Amino acid sequence: MANAVSRTKGPCVHIGINWIEALGYLGALLVLSAYSMKTMIPLRIVGLCANAIFIVYGYLEPVYPQLLLHGVALPLNSLRLYQMLQLIKKVRSASQGDLNMDWLKPFMSKRACKAGEIIFHKGDLSSAMFYTVSGSYRLNEIEQPVGPGQVIGEVGLIAPDGRRTLTFACIEDGELLTISYEQVKQLYFQNPKFGFYFLQLISLRLFQDIARLQDQARMRQ
Numbered sequence: 001m002a003n004a005v006s007r008t009k010g011p012c013v014h015i016g017i018n019w020i021e022a023l024g025y026l027g028a029l030l031v032l033s034a035y036s037m038k039t040m041i042p043l044r045i046v047g048l049c050a051n052a053i054f055i056v057y058g059y060l061e062p063v064y065p066q067l068l069l070h071g072v073a074l075p076l077n078s079l080r081l082y083q084m085l086q087l088i089k090k091v092r093s094a095s096q097g098d099l100n101m102d103w104l105k106p107f108m109s110k111r112a113c114k115a116g117e118i119i120f121h122k123g124d125l126s127s128a129m130f131y132t133v134s135g136s137y138r139l140n141e142i143e144q145p146v147g148p149g150q151v152i153g154e155v156g157l158i159a160p161d162g163r164r165t166l167t168f169a170c171i172e173d174g175e176l177l178t179i180s181y182e183q184v185k186q187l188y189f190q191n192p193k194f195g196f197y198f199l200q201l202i203s204l205r206l207f208q209d210i211a212r213l214q215d216q217a218r219m220r221q
Helices: 002-036 040-060 064-095 102-107 181-190 192-220
Strands: 109-113 118-120 128-139 144-146 168-180
Touching: 002 040, 040 064, 064 192, 102 168, 109 128, 128 181, 168 181, 181 192
Parallel strands: none
Antiparallel strands: 109 168, 118 168, 128 144, 128 168
């Protein structure tokens, strides 16, 4: 009887182990697929699938370090995916006419400015864009005041020679947020949709600047 029970249990255990091992191999395959992806959203989605599979695998095997690792990685991947989807949504909204660029704030760093400081000169090589938080500023060549809530320097990202077309000066002490073009490019390459809508947004702002200059020229005639 004991031998009969043993023979009965053996195949069941063997089948169970094979199923769990197959689950582990599937999770490993998904991780390798994620590493091979060039854009961020598909990478996050595949990463979430791998996390879920390894959580089940780590529980059934059991492999508790792996269970802990993917238990932490799952909500982190979910958060990053949500943030990227929200970023694309906000950039799309901005490209359709709302020029508010608050959506860039989480990716920017703070910089204090003093009255009389030149943030960049006309002809300087462009390397970053700015968001005015407080204080007062001016684009010297066109004598245009710049108050809080404005983005300056984004056109340099696509300028053929990569040089500033105006001088940006601080008139009254304040604070800027800044993001390098390299960071913007990283966001661009991580998700093509972000890049598409961001280029639309820059084009819209550029056309509005051209219209403003044309209006100023007509007023001087």
